[in-house]
Amino acid sequence: MNLAELGQSTGLDLQDHSLYQQAFTHTSYAHEKKGIRMLPDNERLEFLGDAVLELTVSEYLYQRFPKMKEGDLTRMRARVVCEPSLAMFARQLRFGDHIRLGRGEEMTGGRNRPSLLADVFEAFIGALYLEKGLDAIRQFLEAKIFPQIDESWLAQATDAKSQLQEAVQQERLGALEYHIVDVQGPAHDRQFVAEVWLSGQKLGSGTGRSKKEAEQQAAAEGLERFKQQKK
Amino acid sequence: MNLAELGQSTGLDLQDHSLYQQAFTHTSYAHEKKGIRMLPDNERLEFLGDAVLELTVSEYLYQRFPKMKEGDLTRMRARVVCEPSLAMFARQLRFGDHIRLGRGEEMTGGRNRPSLLADVFEAFIGALYLEKGLDAIRQFLEAKIFPQIDESWLAQATDAKSQLQEAVQQERLGALEYHIVDVQGPAHDRQFVAEVWLSGQKLGSGTGRSKKEAEQQAAAEGLERFKQQKK
Numbered sequence: 001m002n003l004a005e006l007g008q009s010t011g012l013d014l015q016d017h018s019l020y021q022q023a024f025t026h027t028s029y030a031h032e033k034k035g036i037r038m039l040p041d042n043e044r045l046e047f048l049g050d051a052v053l054e055l056t057v058s059e060y061l062y063q064r065f066p067k068m069k070e071g072d073l074t075r076m077r078a079r080v081v082c083e084p085s086l087a088m089f090a091r092q093l094r095f096g097d098h099i100r101l102g103r104g105e106e107m108t109g110g111r112n113r114p115s116l117l118a119d120v121f122e123a124f125i126g127a128l129y130l131e132k133g134l135d136a137i138r139q140f141l142e143a144k145i146f147p148q149i150d151e152s153w154l155a156q157a158t159d160a161k162s163q164l165q166e167a168v169q170q171e172r173l174g175a176l177e178y179h180i181v182d183v184q185g186p187a188h189d190r191q192f193v194a195e196v197w198l199s200g201q202k203l204g205s206g207t208g209r210s211k212k213e214a215e216q217q218a219a220a221e222g223l224e225r226f227k228q229q230k231k
Numbered sequence: 232m233n234l235a236e237l238g239q240s241t242g243l244d245l246q247d248h249s250l251y252q253q254a255f256t257h258t259s260y261a262h263e264k265k266g267i268r269m270l271p272d273n274e275r276l277e278f279l280g281d282a283v284l285e286l287t288v289s290e291y292l293y294q295r296f297p298k299m300k301e302g303d304l305t306r307m308r309a310r311v312v313c314e315p316s317l318a319m320f321a322r323q324l325r326f327g328d329h330i331r332l333g334r335g336e337e338m339t340g341g342r343n344r345p346s347l348l349a350d351v352f353e354a355f356i357g358a359l360y361l362e363k364g365l366d367a368i369r370q371f372l373e374a375k376i377f378p379q380i381d382e383s384w385l386a387q388a389t390d391a392k393s394q395l396q397e398a399v400q401q402e403r404l405g406a407l408e409y410h411i412v413d414v415q416g417p418a419h420d421r422q423f424v425a426e427v428w429l430s431g432q433k434l435g436s437g438t439g440r441s442k443k444e445a446e447q448q449a450a451a452e453g454l455e456r457f458k459q460q461k462k
Contacts, residue, residue: 043300043301047289047301048289052286054282054285058278062275069275070274070275074278111240132288
């Protein structure tokens with residue numbers, strides 16, 4: 001781990017060498033170098049960093065989308081704080097170069113494995129939080145991460161119709177049908193009620209201020225039921 | 232919702248009436264009172280509060296148990312930030328008195344339902360975070376919640392042997408057997424290797440600095456496999 005290089009790629013003034021050293025130490029390396037005392041690996045920092053990310057990303061989405069419902073916020077957060085996304089951020093910041101790995105992991109390509117990179121990203125966030133606190137995390141994410149979270153990126157996470165379509169196709173279960181079954185309320189406060197059906201079975205229903213919104217809600221409920229049935 | 236009473240039971244100087252009003256408004260009430268504009272319910276605050284709790288509890292456990300491994304920290308956090316625990320905290324603070332509920336929910340005992348109380352606790356934390364920030368949350372938890380988190384409470388969460396025993400008994404699957412199968416390393420750095428077996432099948436193995444620790448690790452692995460097999 002090279003603190004100067006790490007400071008450069010992250011745009012941060014990092015001080016505590018041993019803390020960041022730990023963030024980039026995979027458990028396989030710690031096990032290999034084990035003497036009388038175990039070398040600290042990054043797993044505890046990863047535990048902390050994961051929670052720091054959950055909060056800062058939640059807060060960001062909460063402020064950015066003041067009208068968005070809890071369900072969509074949760075889906076968006078999961079889209080940001082997930083292995084593929086965190087691994088991508090880690091790659092952009094060239095975190096792979098700094099990881100201390102055991103020989104076995106190195107030989108089997110551990111340095112490029114998404115799960116390992118995502119863990120290192122979380123551990124780095126944990127270390128940064130311990131050294132500089134929540135404001136520094138917010139500044140770092142606003143500089144390097146949040147600008148990437150554009151509307152289309154997030155739309156994927158909330159597009160329940162596409163997700164349901166994909167799930168149904170994978171199982172070759174026939175065609176989904178959407179129906180608007182009711183329209184309620186006065187003109188200035190219309191509520192549409194939609195249902196989604198699959199092979200004669202109602203998968204879900206939903207309401208919304210537009211047909212599209214009602215269908216998305218119905219699809220979200222359908223997606224839940226579909227997952228439940230597969231368990 | 233009575234802000235003065237709420238301030239008294241929580242020991243906090245709360246200011247933003249409409250924010251805490253929202254935290255104690257269940258969606259059933261918001262739906263019932265719906266006019267031209269929807270009344271804000273507590274679901275978005277719950278989303279935020281959940282993440283605030285995850286971080287503050289993680290940080291507390293991280294500092295309090297400087298040697299504890301990530302797996303045990305995660306299990307302990309889940310023991311604290313879970314529906315039964317949060318509902319208990321909400322009851323202690325008499326949060327039920329402040330909730331605004333729809334008539335249907337009220338009639339079916341919603342005011343005492345653990346899931347609803349847990350949600351309200353999270354929403355309150357979300358509101359407090361927005362008004363006063365992370366330090367205030369830490370102070371509140373240190374005054375009212377953390378003193379309850381004693382060793383025996385947490386031990387439950389990390390006692391994998393008891394949990395595995397319970398799971399196996401429920402399914403009437405016979406007796407668990409633990410074996411120490413290897414002892415490695417020099418005297419000052421002993422590593423024990425334990426295995427746990429059930430009806431001729433190895434469920435898990437684990438290592439540790441004591442036999443007990445190795446058995447707990449083996450049980451934790453066994454518990455994972457056991458849950459996987461049940462899916």
